[in-house]
Amino acid sequence: MKIKIMFLTLFSAVLILSACSGNQSNQKASGNSKEAENNYPSEPIEIIVGFGEGGGTDTMARTLQPILQKELGESIAVRNMPGASSALALEYVNEQESDGHTILFQTDLVRVFPTMGMTDLTYKDFEQIGIGAMGIANFTVKDNSDLKTFDDVVQLLKDGNAKVGVAAIGDPWHLTLEIVNSVVGGDAEIITYDSGSNAAMAAMKGEVDFSISGVNEVVDLLRAGDLRSLAVMDNKAFEVDGLESIPPVIEFVPDLEKYVPEGTWWGPAVKRGTPEEIVTKIRDAYNKAISSDEFKEFAKKRAIVLTDIEDSQEYTKQITEKTSWLLWDIGVGKRSPEEVGISRPKE
Numbered sequence: 072m073k074i075k076i077m078f079l080t081l082f083s084a085v086l087i088l089s090a091c092s093g094n095q096s097n098q099k100a101s102g103n104s105k106e107a108e109n110n111y112p113s114e115p116i117e118i119i120v121g122f123g124e125g126g127g128t129d130t131m132a133r134t135l136q137p138i139l140q141k142e143l144g145e146s147i148a149v150r151n152m153p154g155a156s157s158a159l160a161l162e163y164v165n166e167q168e169s170d171g172h173t174i175l176f177q178t179d180l181v182r183v184f185p186t187m188g189m190t191d192l193t194y195k196d197f198e199q200i201g202i203g204a205m206g207i208a209n210f211t212v213k214d215n216s217d218l219k220t221f222d223d224v225v226q227l228l229k230d231g232n233a234k235v236g237v238a239a240i241g242d243p244w245h246l247t248l249e250i251v252n253s254v255v256g257g258d259a260e261i262i263t264y265d266s267g268s269n270a271a272m273a274a275m276k277g278e279v280d281f282s283i284s285g286v287n288e289v290v291d292l293l294r295a296g297d298l299r300s301l302a303v304m305d306n307k308a309f310e311v312d313g314l315e316s317i318p319p320v321i322e323f324v325p326d327l328e329k330y331v332p333e334g335t336w337w338g339p340a341v342k343r344g345t346p347e348e349i350v351t352k353i354r355d356a357y358n359k360a361i362s363s364d365e366f367k368e369f370a371k372k373r374a375i376v377l378t379d380i381e382d383s384q385e386y387t388k389q390i391t392e393k394t395s396w397l398l399w400d401i402g403v404g405k406r407s408p409e410e411v412g413i414s415r416p417k418e
């Protein structure tokens with residue numbers, strides 16, 4: 072009996088000590104986490120770009136980099152990690168710690184991954200910092216093209232005789248074409264190029280009837296008079312320094328109203344689970360960066376639209392649902408968005 076009592080006493084003591092030790096460990100871990108949040112950033116930051124140097128996404132990131140560096144008070148390096156339309160960059164950032172020291176410079180392509188099957192990662196795996204800039208889709212033709220207005224483009228699509236240049240299947244420019252076709256009952260032969268700017272060059276050479284790309288990708292060719300933009304995928308005219316206003320598609324096809332604006336967008340994101348205090352610090356720095364005179368001047372020169380999206384996470388959710396299911400329904404998607412938890416949007 073004495074041995075049993077001694078054993079129970081010792082056992083109870085061990086439990087008490089273990090509990091105390093566990094509480095101390097939890098408090099220490101909590102304290103370290105809080106300290107890390109308060110001290111952020113505590114080491115150099117990397118901005119990961121899923122495309123090569125010199126492209127639109129890379130240029131955007133490198134324009135913001137010195138401003139973010141000044142705001143956050145820590146050195147920031149831009150690292151290019153091209154591959155699988157930026158899916159490799161998403162996977163790399165997802166493998167890093169949720170501490171805000173690895174920032175994904177995300178593009179709108181995150182919305183097509185659920186159905187195109189390049190990665191199982193979706194917007195749900197990241198915290199969107201902000202979407203402050205957008206490249207609006209536009210329809211361009213060579214200067215002496217027989218296509219004079221967007222009405223001519225619509226008729227060509229309805230006749231099924233259009234040869235159209237875009238960057239890639241599933242990209243925002245291809246998506247723009249499919250949206251227009253679905254509304255006007257059109258069809259087209261799609262020819263893909265390495266980028267929106269190369270697709271526009273193909274239109275300039277007469278290889279395709281027209282191309283679709285971002286105004287920002289072709290602004291120099293427009294200013295030089297080598298290309299004409301017949302319309303932008305928006306609900307208002309697009310103003311470019313040195314050019315006449317580009318009319319919106321809804322001026323020609325009012326039923327496109329619910330699909331505009333359409334184009335590509337950019338914005339930083341961090342891995343899901345990053346402490347809210349760190350997310351807030353990065354968001355504050357980003358908002359100051361895109362509001363700076365330096366960035367506004369860059370955006371104006373490059374024909375980039377500054378957005379006013381308040382809830383970037385909700386916006387990304389909605390645009391992912393809409394885009395994923397549109398691609399799936401028209402037969403372009405490789406798998407149902409349901410496979411990665413993307414619900415069909417409510418009408």
